[in-house]
Amino acid sequence: MPDEKQGALKPISPARVAEELERLSTRRANGDIQPDEYEHRFARMVTELRERRIDGSRADIMAAIDPLHQKGLVSDADYRRLLSQLGIV
Numbered sequence: 001m002p003d004e005k006q007g008a009l010k011p012i013s014p015a016r017v018a019e020e021l022e023r024l025s026t027r028r029a030n031g032d033i034q035p036d037e038y039e040h041r042f043a044r045m046v047t048e049l050r051e052r053r054i055d056g057s058r059a060d061i062m063a064a065i066d067p068l069h070q071k072g073l074v075s076d077a078d079y080r081r082l083l084s085q086l087g088i089v
Contacts, residue, residue, distance in 0.1 A: 011055035012048075014064035020045055021065060021082060025074045042078075046085045058088050 024045065028038045054061055065082070068074040083089045 009052045011053040014054060014056040014060045017049060017054055017061060018064040018068055021078065022068050022073050025068075025078050029075075042081070046082070049086060054086070061086070061088060 024038070024041055027033045028035075033041070056064075062083075065074065065079065069076070069079040080089075
């Protein structure tokens with residue numbers, strides 16, 4: 001839903017970023033999506049995050065996704081890739 005004041009979409013919460021990353025990583029790990037579809041969805045997720053912005057600081061984003069990485073729900077590669085593509089590290 002566009003923000004009426006600026007005509008842009010509302011920013012995404014860090015919790016939503018973590019939720020989407022976990023969902024996508026889990027589907028890949030379970031074999032629910034093929035590698036090429038995974039790549040497409042990951043790239044689309046990053047593009048949407050860049051366009052809509054994340055409603056939080058780097059620390060907020062890290063606090064939301066670090067537990068997923070530490071619990072092994074998100075691979076090292078996915079974790080580093082997301083942070084790198086968002087310009088967080």
